Amino acid sequence: MTVRKRVVILISGRGSNMSALIDAAAAPDFPAEIVGVISNRADAKGLGFAAARGVPTRTVLSKGLSRAEHDAAIGRELAGFKAEIVCLAGYLRLLTPEFVATWQGRMINIHPALLPSFKGLDTHARALAAGLRIHGCTVHFVTPEMDDGPIIAQAAVPVLIGDSEATLAARVLDAEHATYPLALRLVAEGRARLEGAATVFHDVEDITRRDRRIVAPVAAATQPDFESLARFTP
Numbered sequence: 449m450t451v452r453k454r455v456v457i458l459i460s461g462r463g464s465n466m467s468a469l470i471d472a473a474a475a476p477d478f479p480a481e482i483v484g485v486i487s488n489r490a491d492a493k494g495l496g497f498a499a500a501r502g503v504p505t506r507t508v509l510s511k512g513l514s515r516a517e518h519d520a521a522i523g524r525e526l527a528g529f530k531a532e533i534v535c536l537a538g539y540l541r542l543l544t545p546e547f548v549a550t551w552q553g554r555m556i557n558i559h560p561a562l563l564p565s566f567k568g569l570d571t572h573a574r575a576l577a578a579g580l581r582i583h584g585c586t587v588h589f590v591t592p593e594m595d596d597g598p599i600i601a602q603a604a605v606p607v608l609i610g611d612s613e614a615t616l617a618a619r620v621l622d623a624e625h626a627t628y629p630l631a632l633r634l635v636a637e638g639r640a641r642l643e644g645a646a647t648v649f650h651d652v653e654d655i656t657r658r659d660r661r662i663v664a665p666v667a668a669a670t671q672p673d674f675e676s677l678a679r680f681t682p
């Protein structure tokens with residue numbers, strides 16, 4: 449296998465997507481290795497999980513630093529890790545345009561909605577309020593505008609009758625944990641590349657495609673089969 453890409457994950461909290469990436473990268477044929485995790489919060493739960501899995505962690509607190517100073521400090525840690533790809537996974541701090549430009553095409557983010565709908569926070573509450581019957585998640589290249597970069601992969605789940613914000617969030621999170629490793633794999637292998645303002649795909653014929661329809665509403669009593677309901681692009 450070709451040399452695995454060196455990936456650093458930026459987190460601020462729970463770190464379940466980070467965990468999914470660490471688990472995926474534990475497979476010998478995964479094209480990336482997670483060489484470090486950086487948090488901007490000392491109490492981020494994900495730090496403990498990463499350390500327990502033997503992944504080096506760093507905390508770069510933002511308190512008292514300007515955004516530019518903080519990003520510069522993160523940049524030094526990334527250089528120390530010799531990072532080639534950066535994954536944002538629940539990283540709750542806006543990045544400077546300079547930092548984003550430095551990592552253009554090499555930094556990706558996961559968002560808990562089917563972009564370009566529901567950028568920003570509280571996506572599940574907003575999806576419920578809008579009466580959506582289908583919701584999901586998106587992994588995209590990071591560009592200066594928040595939640596706006598070219599899409600790499602998405603997965604959709606049904607909104608069940610009677611869903612609460614918590615039940616919907618849990619269903620989307622399951623889909624996130626499958627979608628982020630797929631997207632990182634595509635980027636690490638150079639099969640999803642940022643070219644201009646678009647993601648261009650190469651050699652993606654092996655990605656499973658089954659039933660291409662998602663039909664909702666789905667009765668709340670029916671436990672959805674995430675494998676068959678999650679539809680990935682490409």
Ligand code: GRF
Nearest residue numbers: 462463464465538558559560
């Ligand atoms: C996820 O829903 C992710 O999509 C969003 O923030 C949440 C982070 O959760 N960007 P976790 O820290 O990965 O568990």
